[in-house]
Amino acid sequence: MVSLVSVKNITRNNKSLKIEWKDGKKSIFHYMWLRDNCPSGIHPTARQRIFNFLSVSENIHPISFTIKKDKKLEIVWSEQNHKSIYDLFWLRKNCYTIKNTKKYKSPYVFWNKNLIKDLKKVTINYDEIISSDKGLTKWLEQLHIYGFSLVKKAPTKKNSAFKILNKISHIRETFFGTPFEVVNIPNPNNTAYTASGLRNHTDLPYYEYSPGYQFLHCLINKAKGGLSSAVDGFCVANYLKKNEPEVFKILTSIYVKFKDNDYTQNTIRIFHSPLITLDKDKDYNDIRFSIATMAAMDCNPKVMEKFYSAYRRFAFLLHNKRFTINFRLEAGDIFSFNNRRILHGRTEFNPNSGHRHLQGYYIDRDDILARLNFLKKVKV
Numbered sequence: 042m043v044s045l046v047s048v049k050n051i052t053r054n055n056k057s058l059k060i061e062w063k064d065g066k067k068s069i070f071h072y073m074w075l076r077d078n079c080p081s082g083i084h085p086t087a088r089q090r091i092f093n094f095l096s097v098s099e100n101i102h103p104i105s106f107t108i109k110k111d112k113k114l115e116i117v118w119s120e121q122n123h124k125s126i127y128d129l130f131w132l133r134k135n136c137y138t139i140k141n142t143k144k145y146k147s148p149y150v151f152w153n154k155n156l157i158k159d160l161k162k163v164t165i166n167y168d169e170i171i172s173s174d175k176g177l178t179k180w181l182e183q184l185h186i187y188g189f190s191l192v193k194k195a196p197t198k199k200n201s202a203f204k205i206l207n208k209i210s211h212i213r214e215t216f217f218g219t220p221f222e223v224v225n226i227p228n229p230n231n232t233a234y235t236a237s238g239l240r241n242h243t244d245l246p247y248y249e250y251s252p253g254y255q256f257l258h259c260l261i262n263k264a265k266g267g268l269s270s271a272v273d274g275f276c277v278a279n280y281l282k283k284n285e286p287e288v289f290k291i292l293t294s295i296y297v298k299f300k301d302n303d304y305t306q307n308t309i310r311i312f313h314s315p316l317i318t319l320d321k322d323k324d325y326n327d328i329r330f331s332i333a334t335m336a337a338m339d340c341n342p343k344v345m346e347k348f349y350s351a352y353r354r355f356a357f358l359l360h361n362k363r364f365t366i367n368f369r370l371e372a373g374d375i376f377s378f379n380n381r382r383i384l385h386g387r388t389e390f391n392p393n394s395g396h397r398h399l400q401g402y403y404i405d406r407d408d409i410l411a412r413l414n415f416l417k418k419v420k421v
Contacts, residue, residue, distance in 0.1 A: 046129040048108050058106065060132070068136040072102050076118060078135075079125040097121065134420065145322045149382075150186050151276035157366040163187050167195040167373070170205055174416055177208055180377075181413040184254060188382040189271060191368075192375035195258065202258040202375060202402060210408035213252050215245065216306050223257065223399035225392045236264075236392045241272050241359050241384035244403075246329035247299040247310040253406025255380040259370040263395025269376060270386040272365045274328030277358045278317045291351035292317045295344060299329065300336035311336070316355060327381035330359060359384055370399070381406065 047063040057071045073094065082092025097120050104117045112129040133139075156163070163183050169176035170192065183190035195202065200220060206212060212219050225236045245251045257269075281289040296313040303310075320326040340348055358364060367388075370376055378385060380403070390397055 046112055046133050048129065051106065051108065051114075053103065053106070055102070058103070062133070066136075066139055068132070068138045070132065070136075070138075073097075073099065074137075075116065075125065075127070076101055076123075078127075079123070080127065081123075081125065145324070147322075147324050148186060149188070149275055149325070151279055152187060152189075152273050153276055153364045154362060154366055156187075156189075157368070160191065160366075160368070163189050164191045164193060166193050167205065167375070170208070178413065178416045181209070181409060181416070184377060184379060184409060185413060188273060188275070188379035190377045192377060193373065195373045195375050197260050197372045199260065199400065202256060202400060205375070206256060206402055206404060209404055209412050211404075213403035213405050215252065215403060216303065216308075217401070220258070220400035220402050223401055224397070236267075236390050238389040239386045240332055241270055241365070241386040242331040242333065243274070243329055243384055244331075244380050245301075246314070246331050247301045247312045247334055249312055250405075251327070251329065252380050252403035254404045254409050255378055255385075256402040256404070257370070257376040257385075258400045258402070259372055259374045259376070260398045260400060261372050262370055262397045262399075264390040264392060264397040265394040266388050267369075267390030267397055268367045268388045269370050270365055270367050270388075271376075271378065272359055272384045273382065274317075274330065274359065274384050275325040275382050277355070277364055278325055278328065280358065280364075281355070285354065288351040288354050289317070291344070291347055292355055293319060295340050295348050295351075297329070297352075298336040298339055299331065299334050301334055316352070325382070328384065329381075330355070330384055332356065379406065 048060055049063045050061040052059045057069050058075070060068045060070070062068070076097060077090075077092065077094045079092060082090055084091050097118075100119075102119050104119055106117075107115045108129075109115055109126075114127045114129060114132065116125045116127070117123075118125065165176065165180050165183065170180045180190055180192070192205070195205065202220065203212070215221075243251065244255060278289070278292070281292065293315050295315060297316055299312050299314070301310040302308070314329050316330055317328055318326040338345065338348065376385070
């Protein structure tokens with residue numbers, strides 16, 4: 042890394058500095074960007090920007106610039122009698138010239154039915170997580186990379202999952218309560234609280250910001266039936282992108298109406314979103330899919346037929362054995378997954394054959410990634 046930050050030459054024009062590094066790479070740093078990112082403009086403990094970039098003009102430029110022996114770039118600015126000192130390591134790491142020439146590499150590993158043959162790579166024991174940051178990091182990496190992790194041998198006492206989840210962050214509250222009880226009850230306000238089978242779905246797609254990760258803690262499962270299912274929505278979306286681009290285009294562009302009119306809440310929640318959304322790198326951002334909570338479609342009539350054709354195709358693949366794994370949750374298991382990537386479901390179970398009780402929790406995706414970044418000492 043030392044050789045990477047060795048400067049061969051530095052030049053300027055009326056808008057930017059150009060640094061030629063000894064490894065052959067070139068960086069352009071615009072003056073406003075440099076002034077806006079002066080280290081003295083960051084609060085020392087809050088680590089937030091305190092410099093007001095409106096306090097300088099768009100014509101700000103260096104009066105002088107010098108590379109110091111301690112691998113620092115010193116710039117004296119034309120305004121405010123200000124001097125900035127930049128670490129060359131930091132400049133190289135944050136160089137937007139080089140970043141925007143690199144080919145994007147997705148952090149995700151897609152999976153299909155074959156994951157069941159090697160489930161150990163997404164399995165971890167409760168004690169390994171609770172006893173060390175190394176174990177916690179391993180768990181969070183499984184969740185981030187595969188979107189799915191099965192925690193084994195957790196305590197089976199009610200509310201005991203708080204201990205392991207609090208090692209990550211605070212719990213996301215919803216109207217279901219925390220934890221929410223996944224048991225068969227009379228007059229349910231959600232089909233999860235029945236003994237019926239559940240089609241593969243993501244939770245709460247009618248929220249603008251659906252819960253990022255879900256944790257289903259099995260306290261007891263003596264009922265016949267009730268096999269859990271999981272499918273990697275990103276994998277299915279990627280299959281469509283490569284093999285059925287017209288279907289993919291429809292699923293990423295037409296907005297679907299989701300709704301929830303929970304009779305216990307006196308509320309009606311409505312949100313529109315494509316079933317598949319992408320991020321700034323055109324990677325997969327989230328999947329929203331729930332046949333149960335999809336409202337009557339209200340898209341343009343010119344595309345309604347095309348939408349239903351694509352929707353049916355997506356639904357078929359999301360329930361196809363080629364992409365789905367099935368497993369039985371045992372007491373002490375915590376089924377952990379990215380709720381905006383992994384769809385989950387279950388087969389019907391017989392409530393008269395034995396008791397089945399899960400407790401559910403949500404944590405926002407931001408908090409999972411923030412904790413993982415901290416544990417891995419990601420520099421920003």
